[in-house]
Amino acid sequence: MHADRERGPAPAELAAAAVGGDRRALARLLSAVENAPALWREIGPALAGRAGGAQTVGLTGAPGVGKSTTVSALVRAYRGAGRRVAVLAVDPSSPFTGGALLGDRVRMSEHAGDPGVFIRSLASRGRLGGLAAATAQALRVLEAAGFDVVVVETVGVGQAEIDIAALADTTCVLLAPGAGDDVQAVKAGLLEVADVLVVNKADRPGAARTIADLTAMTRMRAGGRRPAVVRVAATLGEGIDELVERIAAHRRDLAATGELDRRRLARAADEIRGLTLTALRDRLAAPPHDARLAELAHLVIAGTADPWSAAEWLLADVLTAQPVPAP
């Protein structure tokens, strides 16, 4: 009994409770999945058939452009329309510290007492590619829990942010006038993934120039649809209705052309591929393959084997290995 209480409810029970609207169960389920992805085997059945219903919105941009304020204003707008909203705040730039975004979360406190809003932070564990996979899985859980909109907010302008922003149906890139943010975004390739370009702090000097520059840049974009450019002053609540409409229009457009299904299929394939690679990585970390890997590393250091051949031998070992009998 006591041991049971310490372990808490089984994952399948947590999943059923989370799907039924229990926020505490949802928070615990997200933690459980984050810490032990293998739990999917147990919770999968409870979530199956409930995924894919939510509208997902990615929002990214350099620090200081006003992402949290904009997200908060978006949440207010969606709530005003009666929609249930979850926010995933993801910080890939903190590989060592974790626990980032706390200050930003304070700004979201206006939604703290609202049962129709759920906010969750995810920080990098330092594993390459691990955060995008963790975000995809958290998205799946939140969709299954019945949220109508899930906003994924990421901080920064690197490859990790691009990968995570690409998990959403609609990706918004946020900029502010001046400070070279626009050039920064272009450099990091963020403009290429943007479905909607948001110029925040549009009440400040230089906004018109930034909007003109961005509009000119979108005209140069080769192929595909051009991103809309939306002018927002999030602290004043200005432009938020138009932003909501532009995001909705982009998604309607995606759905009408079949692109929404194609994107979701591609994302699911990416996710399965990533988890398959993780499964192989796990096997390489366990007997007997961990010892074989160490042995091959010695051969490579000694110069009697090249790393490519060593990798081929190791994969062949895994492919032909008999399952290790349980002790």
Next chain:
Amino acid sequence: MHADRERGPAPAELAAAAVGGDRRALARLLSAVENAPALWREIGPALAGRAGGAQTVGLTGAPGVGKSTTVSALVRAYRGAGRRVAVLAVDPSSPFTGGALLGDRVRMSEHAGDPGVFIRSLASRGRLGGLAAATAQALRVLEAAGFDVVVVETVGVGQAEIDIAALADTTCVLLAPGAGDDVQAVKAGLLEVADVLVVNKADRPGAARTIADLTAMTRMRAGGRRPAVVRVAATLGEGIDELVERIAAHRRDLAATGELDRRRLARAADEIRGLTLTALRDRLAAPPHDARLAELAHLVIAGTADPWSAAEWLLADVLTAQPVPAP
């Protein structure tokens, strides 16, 4: 005959020529390996037994701190001591454009006519983890080609830069007075990977303050050895001799404690692991597994399977698949 000439020399011949000191062959070999890592099977034997001899130095820092000038001054110092030097300039922040660092390379032009200096740029192909693997392989080729020192220069302060900097025996993090670079470096965890902290532009105002701040921070670092803090004015050539000596001292220290071998073993294991995952990824992209992956993605989208189970099934398929007979 003509077809042969178009293909050029076989990889094994290129490797033999590169090892023999042919710079043109070396450049072509690096391109060949970068574009088709499977070539290792052919070139491995020619390079075997020649790896591991070089001293490798990583150098990273935010844009504008003077990395290229410092690398150029380091190259001059090593050349003055009669050592052959290769420079790998890596830019992970340009996933879409490539061809970066060209402007910086111009500043290295003083070494252009020196047969004891070899400079090579690597840009991201947008593949996660791909650039670190490509850098590791280029390092291996340059070591086999007999360079005494290989300097790996990366631009920026993100996770990718940290992964690449960690490929070197000694990692130098470059900062400049003011501009909040020190705070930036700490935030991204760069301080934690630094073996030597280099304060460049030490002739500028604020240098003493930056050095004091950094020295205080290194005192707070938990565990391990403290990084040396070196004061440099690369454009004036000041402090370069001390930097060379600090890098050498760090490496002597590593070798004496056995840490050099441990690091190199861990790096070789990382490299083999990465290549093994790449080999699996390649199999998932080819028949029959590509079709099976697409089928599983449909099941996940439809909600009749969870991605984790799908990944388990896919890996099981690969593990039990018979080799596809050649047509």
